[in-house]
């Protein structure tokens with residue numbers, strides 16, 4: 001029996017309503033803005049409207065895929081997030097309902113910090129390998145929020161990326177070899193009673209770098225490609241400088257001099273979107289991939305390495321090969337529009353949005369329409385989030 005190629009047949013993204021330039025945060029914090037612009041490599045961050053959450057972002061990204069490919073054959077929706085809205089019910093069910101996906105469908109939420117999206121992709125590939133007629137909708141959706149006036153605040157952001165995983169994919173073939181690494185470490189976590197994470201920033205940077213080394217070693221031990229074979233390197237980008245640190249570590253490990261020019265040319269096309277969106281946790285790696293695809297010369301038939309890191313921690317090094325003609329299937333204009341149509345806001349507006357909270361005592365609320373995406377959170381009634389489809393994308 002011939003095993004079909006399996007991978008990303010379609011990929012689309014969404015982000016939120018507002019954008020805050022980090023000069024605004026610097027105006028409040030008194031920090032030299034170059035710490036953010038240069039030290040972290042971040043210029044701006046998406047700030048969601050109050051009626052946007054991970055479900056509305058996920059549905060906005062996935063709707064573009066459903067509009068192009070329909071719903072036939074989709075029997076699984078995997079939604080990865082670390083911004084869970086419920087302790088029990090999967091956010092994937094709300095997306096299944098909003099998009100009119102078949103009822104004969106498994107809808108599940110996955111969690112392992114920023115790594116969840118990569119794990120969903122691999123699980124999806126397994127489902128398609130067993131039955132190549134099936135297609136799996138994989139969505140990574142997150143809103144990164146840290147304590148006010150904390151070091152992490154400059155790295156906040158929000159986005160969702162949806163991918164259709166199928167046999168004979170139009171965009172990228174998932175290669176079989178993967179390098180894995182898990183270590184029980186308290187670098188970043190969010191107990192159920194908190195809305196923001198606890199984070200040891202310096203420990204998290206070290207843990208990420210350590211994980212890069214171990215995941216690459218495991219990848220090599222399993223017969224993976226050599227560093228020199230890759231046409232691109234996408235890393236999880238909690239902030240752009242982190243990807244630079246990770247790639248520097250990899251090159252050093254392989255005995256390649258990590259000159260500024262080399263690291264920059266290997267990574268620059270992957271960083272254009274996340275530099276102005278900020279961290280989107282599970283989605284960040286795939287926003288990096290979209291940035292590469294939308295800003296590269298032809299990568300037809302060429303392999304790209306992807307490194308996912310989720311605090312706590314799990315890392316995976318895997319790779320895709322771009323399908324011949326993949327460029328015809330990209331949504332470069334839509335991706336750029338999602339970023340450019342965000343409305344710039346001041347630090348004061350950002351603070352006023354941060355101070356809004358949904359009721360936690362079971363009381364009901366109706367939210368004013370604010371976001372500009374096709375789906376919105378209308379409010380809470382009977383302890384349930386009520387979503388609304390506003391308009392077509």
Ligand code: CAA
Nearest residue numbers: 032034035038039040114151152201202204205208238311
């Ligand atoms: N001009 C240029 N650069 C400047 C500068 C200036 N005026 N002032 C400072 N810098 C540089 C610093 O030298 C430093 O660069 P290096 O790391 O290359 O030395 C950089 O700016 C940051 O400065 P600090 O380390 O002093 O910044 P900080 O103490 O405020 O914290 C942080 C930075 C730890 C990343 C913090 O933003 C944080 O906690 N972020 C959240 C956690 C995180 O993103 N961790 C990443 C790994 S974990 C992960 O990847 C999972 C995930 O998504 C969370």
